[in-house]
Amino acid sequence: MSGPEWCLVETFGLKPPTLVGLGSRPRSMVPLDKFFARSRTSLAMAHRALEHVTAAAQPYDVTTSAGRRCLAHPLSAYDGQVNGAWLWLGGPGDAGPAVPHDIAGAWYFNLSSFEVAGSDELLDLYRQPMEQRRTKRAMGEAFTRLTAGPDASEALAKIVQSVPGTEHQAIWTVVCDDGARRAAHFSCRALAHDTQDGPQIVLHGITHDIGPADDVPQAPHLAVLERRVLDAAAESGTHRAIVDVRTGRIIQWVDSPPSSIDWAVPGIDIFHPDDAEVVHNLNRLVDGAVTRSIRLRGTDTEWTAVNVTSQPMLLDNSTTAALWTIDMNSSGS
Template sequence: MSNNWILIETFGDAEPSVIGLGSSPKSFVPLHKLFRSASSRDDVLAATAQVLSGGLPLDGQVRDCHRRILAEPLRTFSGRIHGMWLWLGQRDETPPPRDPAGAWQFNLTKSTASGSNDLLDLYRVPRDERETQRALAGAFTRLVTNRDESEAMAKIVQSAPGTTHQAVWTVKRDDGELRAAHFSCRMIAEGGVSGTEVILRGITHDIGPAGEINIAPPPTILEHRVLEASTKEGEYRALVNLRTLNLLRWYNSDPAPDICWENLPDEPLPAIHPDDVPIAKQMSNALARERTNGVLRFRTLDGNWKPMTVDAVLVSLDQHTTAALVTLTELCDE
């Protein structure tokens, strides 16, 4: 632990824990297991509480006056602190550089995602292309997921408060570089304007070049291997939450063109035509027995409606959770 920055999560509903030591991921390690010394543990707990209550970085001395403690909060666009980098060392020591890390959250009730400038710095997103909120599916556009993708998607569908998840996935930054990133998150139930909402609070930690990290995965598919056949031209594949009919992510294809799905401020809200919602629900219910197909109209970027052929098949995310793998195909002009 000597001279390393410590990444601490403060997602809530549990005591703060360690999720990173230098560039090494940690699995929600309780502070008392990392700091054997009671005085060091107390100093870290006091610093964590101070940063959470005041919301400001910390640079001070600990009680024995021989050591220095630094803390840098990681906050979302809304200002909530999801964790912090913390360094504890001798007063004459120089702390090493910190890895990039950024806070983010998914509103699983509303199917939206929001990050932070730290996260978008990690992704190398240009300043004029940054959005404070978008559709949940947009959060996966830069990610090459690992074999645990089915597990992660099942947890999102179930949306059970208290659920945690950690994974090392590959991030394709906007400058084209592939980075290994450690994701840590916890689901929390929060009171919202329209009732209780389930929020997935998380931190992404850049742990190095993807090619140099053995646990950073190459592209893989869901373990049920329903996507072995390549997507044909004019087809667009997506994973859909059967409970809400919301898009979970585009899969093995680019997004369908002209369709609203990103939920950006200057675009119409993503939607299925109200008259077609009963058809979509009927298709969803029928998936328990057989694959289904139909024609549904989706809202377009210009505010109109675009009909597309929809073929859906049931896929198992885990033993208890299913979703729909949907293939969208543009209708041919007569």
């Protein structure tokens, strides 16, 4: 290292921890033994610190007999798992970091239940007011602040495929609740978990605020997926969403979601239980665009009947989602 900078390290699991950020500069999951190749002492100190924070989920602050100080600040999502840590290793005589570390937040996407959750640090990054914070959200809500880059289709395909061990890194733009636009580098890996509800695939991640979006050339200014795949603007009274064909659950809203539909309850189907077979047939995607009437959870009424048109949306060469167009003009028909 050129100097004692803060290191952002992921501890997702399946593999040894890797470096995903150095100061405010993203790194591509660099193995720690490679990063600390010139100092076995630093490597050993880093491993001890990471073992402590992942086991105890508590900060670590140790000064060796040689006067070297090691700090580690864990990053935990609301599920309690430590997804990573900020790590600082000073040389003899270095009292502490010259600058504080950036904001970075831990999160998870449960790809089996379509629940997502972040951490207090992630919501600080979003600048979300305290009174609006929740520990769990529906997956579709997680994308409402994000402007995706050219990798958007690849990222969604990995969500649909839900393969343990899958990794992804990218720089996207976060539109904060106060309107600020921040460049965010995220890193994630999918893991299989045995739970009381059976086997589940969970995507564990860290989002790192690397500066104002206008100052970071890689930060996208337009929603690339929407611009490339969805040429026409939505008609008045219709709302489009990208939907997982297996479950009928919303992955991402393309347009603003309808205010009269209660779609944001985590882990709960948006459609009436008796319409499950209709949704299954709607998402078979064998005949091109198909339109069916289904009942969706309402905000003013328990169920609202609407027409939904489903058509295939190719995310990559082997992964297809459904693009739903929900016609609120047909509500109640």
